[in-house]
Amino acid sequence: MADTAVAQRRTTVSQLDQWMVQDQVFRIYDLFANVPRAAQTLMLELQRDNHLEYLTQGLKQLGPSFVVLDANRPWLCYWILHSIALLGEPIDYELENNAIDFLNRCQDPNGGYGGGPGQLPHLATTYAAVNSLVTLGGEEALLSINRTKLHTFLKRMKQPNGAFRMHDAGEIDVRACYTAISVASILNILDDELAKDVGNYILSCQTYEGGIAGEPGSEAHGGYTFCGVATMMLINEANRMDLAGLINWVVSRQGVECGFQGRTNKLVDGCYSFWQGGVFALIKRLHVGVPLTFSDVAGDHDTDSSSEGEDTAENLYGDDDTCGHGGDCSSSSHTKIVGHPEIEPLFHSMALQQYILLCSQVQGGGFRDKPGKARDYYHTCYCLSGLSICQYSWSRDETSAPLPRAVLGPHSNLLEPVHPIYNVVLKQYHQAHEFFSTS
Amino acid sequence: MDSDKDEGETVLPSQRPDFADVIPIPQDDGPNPVVPIAYKQDFVEIMNYFRALYLKDERSPRALQLTHQAILLNPGNYTVWHFRRLILEALNLDLLEELDIVEKIAKNNTKNYQIWHHRRWVAEKLGNDATARELQFTRKILSLDAKNYHAWSHRQWVLQALGGWEDELDYCKQLLEEDAFNNSAWNQRYFVITRSPLLGGLKAMRNSEVNYTIEAILANPENESPWRYLRGLYKGDSESLVNDPQVPSVCLKVLSVKDNPVFALSMLLDLLCHGFRANQEFRDLVAGLSPSVPDEPDSDLAKTICSKLEQLDALRANYWRWRKSSLPRAIQDSKN
Secondary structure, eight states, rough: OOOHHHHSOOOOOOHHHHHHHHHHHHHHHHHHHHHHHHHHHHHOOOOOOHHHHHHHHHOBBGGGGGGTTTTTTHHHHHHHHHHHHHHHHHOOHHHHHHHHHHHHHHHHHTTOOSTTSOOOHHHHHHHHHHHHHHOOHHHHHHSSSSSHHHHHHHHHHHOOHHHHHSTTTTTTHHHHHHHEEEEEETTOOOHHHHHHHHHHHHHHOOOOTTSOSSTTTTTTOOOHHHHHHHHHHTTOGGGGSSSSHHHHHHHHBOTTTSBBBSSTTBBOTTTTHHHHHHHHHHHHHOSSSSOOSSSOTTSSSSTTTHHHHHHOOSOOOOOOTOOOSSSSSTSSSOOOOOTTBBBBOOOOOHHHHHIIIIOOOOOOSSSSSTSSSSHHHHHHHHHHHHHHHTTTTTTTSSSSSGGOOOSSOOGGOOOOEEEEEEEHHHHHHHHHHHHHHHO | HHHHTTTTSSSSSGGGGGGGGOOOOOOOOSSOOSSSSOOOHHHHHHHHHHHHHHHHEEEEEEHHHHHHHHHHHOOOOOHHHHHHHHHHHHHHHHHHHHHHHHHHHHOOOOOHHHHHHHHHHHHHHHHGHHHHHHHHHHHHHHOOOOTTTTHHHHHHHHHHHHOOOTTHHHHHHHHHOOTTHHHHHHHHHHHHHHHOTSSOOOOHHHHHHHHHHHHHHHHOOTTHHHHHHHHHTTTTTTHHHHHOTTTHHHHHHHHHHHHHHHHHHHHHHHHTTTTTOOOOOHHHHHHHHHSOOTTTTTTTHHHHHHHHHHHTTTTGHHHHHHHHHOOOOOHSSSSO
16 A cells, blocks of 8 residues: 555656646746737737638648548548638638538448548548538538438438447447537437437446446546537537536646646647637537626527527526435526626636747647647648637627637638537538528 | 458558459549648558459458558558458457457557457457456556557447446446546446446435545545546535535535635535535634635625635636626525
């Protein structure tokens, strides 16, 4: 017993790794604190032109090292196109047509999209392709998706336990559930058969920590937590989760570096700005965790509630498991103060924006995991998505313009709002939603 | 399979007489593809030959070799892996050798979904013959990266599908002795005590686990992992949580040291929310923590704790304010 205690007091690998990252991050914040105000503004500025150049270049040509992503080309499309859309920039006509044509070559004759032309259809690349086409928008892009065949593909991936497989004979996990349900929902082909028991599977993946794991028994993880919560919202079963435990876990993932980590005692990583930060935007849609100045003006913002499943959880601490002792658990966390245009996010939005802009942003364009790492399109997409989540986190919903004080840095940093369940730009979501509800 | 290792990795198909009958099929990228990759020539060639055999559905030894070459250049190509499994099945080959091949590729690609999925498929086919080897293999990967998510998932699958639970609790103990901040090891410990058929389940294990966890907390009160684990030990049973004197006692011990009070305060708050009645000792300890929060009456302990946490854990100030505003009425009313 005594030996154990001694061992636990010795510096461990986890602590050492953590201190090294912390040190690097704090050095950047110290530098920031000590430069003149004008220089600070410059440091916080979103380098729009450089990001756009980095993104556009990738759309046109990638180097030989990208061969390891040769089975993820629709993902490359999505990361880049979504990033450009977040910046509010248009895609030129020719590139847009090229993208539609290319994605169509990734579409399998029997439904779904593969990682490149001729590859097996895969749920993750199907999600990436569909979100890319929704982001491009317009009739040609949206009509290029074979929804009937896609529905057949989704049914083929459906498992008896309610979950989904990634591809024929592929792995079963929470990612597969999210990508399947998200695609079905945005294309308006989500039916009872696809939704059946998927909620049971997600519930079996919520761990003792409160977050959600990739498979039952695994460790709570930011990416899977986003996927699980978003899925539960799409099937209107979010209230079945231990929401109090979920919120406590996700709020605890923001660390002294100001960014989010993916798991307990792991290192900060810019991509979790969206995977963890996005969970707060999802929770906000459940009308929980927003007690202070929450205003409930019914009907003015949930115009699409039927398709995306807005359900409410009036009192997190009111269910049997979390509120044992007889007291009146109906004390409301859902204070109605009509007329307030803003709410306070449960996470520290300013701190997260600081991490994204000062630590993840690469001045020459693109974003990275953390200082010392190289930029890539994945981190660019999820850092920008997280930044947008932050900027609109005070707004009652994504359709109301954020207050200037919600945006860290110059106001030119303001990005387009996203639909947090699908992670596509809100405007594009609305266009697709309308298109597919009538066709 | 020997040839799979020798020539398979080096000689390009266009140089091999046994591929002379194959007409390579180029990738259908279209005239102006987006995200085009500047492939190297050997990759283009191998993939063109792969496409030819894949479309013919040729499940032959030479096709197997080709999948190996393709996988070495891009281990993320799930279509190639999928085809490889079809070939392995058709040729009825020795799957123990397949594990060797996967192991070599896995060394440099430990975070690749396809490799782990393939390995699970092979192990499933091998059944009990694979148990010891898979436990050993995941141990090796975890000795390099103790938090590798795929390795842990694979290990859990092996335990559940093939068995080998005997040493698992000891393994967790060993990893936690090396690094008490390894949350993956805590998660694995939870997996073992709740699912091992050799142990009696969560309730039977609770007492000894609580002791173990409390020791870990007292050694590092700033370590979030054992605090979460401690809560987990009472999952779905808040009555036991409130009635076990060991939980408030560890909060008390940590709070008296005053160094790292955040997790202890948070745990105490949960206890109160579930009906725990705190005595004066708790009240005094909480009140004595700096900074002082004069706005709350001393009697309202849960609110005081939230206010303290708002200050001490400023990054989560909004969260603690929300908790304060949503305390169950049961404790809001029990102001002595």
